[in-house]
Amino acid sequence: MPQAKNWIWTDGGEKLKPDEQERRFEKFREAGIEAVLFSSFNADVLARAKAHGLETHAWTWALCRGDKDLLENHPDWYGVSRRGDSAAGKPPYVSYYHFLCPSRPAVRDHLAQMVADLGDTANLDGIHLDYIRYPDVILPVALWKKYNLVQNEELAQFDFCYCEVCRNTFQKQTGEDPLKLPDPPANAAWRQYRYDSVTNLVNHLVEAAHAKGKRITAAVFPTPSLAKKLVRQDWVRWNLDAVLPMTYHSFYNEKPEWIERAVKEGVSALPANRPLYAGLYLPDLKGEDFDRAVRFAMAGGAKGVSLFGGVRKVGAFRS
Numbered sequence: 001m002p003q004a005k006n007w008i009w010t011d012g013g014e015k016l017k018p019d020e021q022e023r024r025f026e027k028f029r030e031a032g033i034e035a036v037l038f039s040s041f042n043a044d045v046l047a048r049a050k051a052h053g054l055e056t057h058a059w060t061w062a063l064c065r066g067d068k069d070l071l072e073n074h075p076d077w078y079g080v081s082r083r084g085d086s087a088a089g090k091p092p093y094v095s096y097y098h099f100l101c102p103s104r105p106a107v108r109d110h111l112a113q114m115v116a117d118l119g120d121t122a123n124l125d126g127i128h129l130d131y132i133r134y135p136d137v138i139l140p141v142a143l144w145k146k147y148n149l150v151q152n153e154e155l156a157q158f159d160f161c162y163c164e165v166c167r168n169t170f171q172k173q174t175g176e177d178p179l180k181l182p183d184p185p186a187n188a189a190w191r192q193y194r195y196d197s198v199t200n201l202v203n204h205l206v207e208a209a210h211a212k213g214k215r216i217t218a219a220v221f222p223t224p225s226l227a228k229k230l231v232r233q234d235w236v237r238w239n240l241d242a243v244l245p246m247t248y249h250s251f252y253n254e255k256p257e258w259i260e261r262a263v264k265e266g267v268s269a270l271p272a273n274r275p276l277y278a279g280l281y282l283p284d285l286k287g288e289d290f291d292r293a294v295r296f297a298m299a300g301g302a303k304g305v306s307l308f309g310g311v312r313k314v315g316a317f318r319s
């Protein structure tokens with residue numbers, strides 16, 4: 001088996017003193033981590049990480065964007081629910097859930113420009129897309145209680161996007177207004193329109209990154225079937241350099257064993273040359289459960305793991 005590659009989602013630690021930053025990156029290397037997904041960074045952070053032999057990736061929020069400029073100047077770029085609420089003014093679930101509509105050319109151009117700008121960053125190896133999806137039409141089951149919801153079906157206030165652009169485009173394609181369908185969630189063509197909308201956007205961003213010589217990856221929902229059902233990500237069709245599914249077992253009321261099944265489903269559906277790195281949720285992997293989770297991920301066919309919520313030594317999985 002080739003040497004695995006392991007990743008971590010983390011911040012840039014820009015406020016650390018240089019020697020603290022050095023120790024931090026040494027700790028990552030000692031833990032077996034080779035690639036860092038930075039939620040923020042500056043030139044110094046990237047240069048230092050590279051000096052430690054780490055890959056550097058810009059962890060960016062793609063479609064969930066609460067930028068003041070966008071909310072004020074382009075409220076029409078945001079998704080609209082089946083109930084008619086815009087994610088600009090009335091986001092679902094939580095106040096920061098300002099999701100853009102992936103079907104709009106202006107949104108696509110804006111995000112492609114963001115990727116192109118990152119593509120000019122020195123010492124940056126790649127761009128990592130997060131929130132590259134619709135708002136959860138159904139939440140991971142372990143979260144239902146927290147929001148006091150039962151989501152055995154697609155509820156109108158969480159079902160996106162019914163903006164003018166989406167309604168007109170779908171109507172041109174099929175002759176039907178999605179808002180007037182007798183049962184919109186049951187309509188296969190309407191579901192497919194939305195899978196395609198995100199897929200087309202991602203593949204456009206892939207081209208923008210590759211034009212700048214950067215790699216591009218994404219954090220996705222844990223399995224191809226759950227990703228389509230919950231957030232309309234059809235990620236096996238995305239032309240990324242790698243996928244990092246968030247195989248967070250506890251979000252689905254599952255045990256760590258589930259990680260192997262989840263990874264297997266992804267690996268078997270992906271093109272053979274597309275690496276999958278399994279995201280692990282460290283707050284719910286205490287003690288030896290962490291090592292077991294790593295072994296399950298590798299047994300399922302992952303090329304490594306990506307750590308969220310902490311640093312642990314990855315290394316017990318050599319088989």
Ligand SMILES: [Zn+2]
Pocket residue numbers: 079080101102103104161162163164165166167
């Ligand atoms: Zn729309």
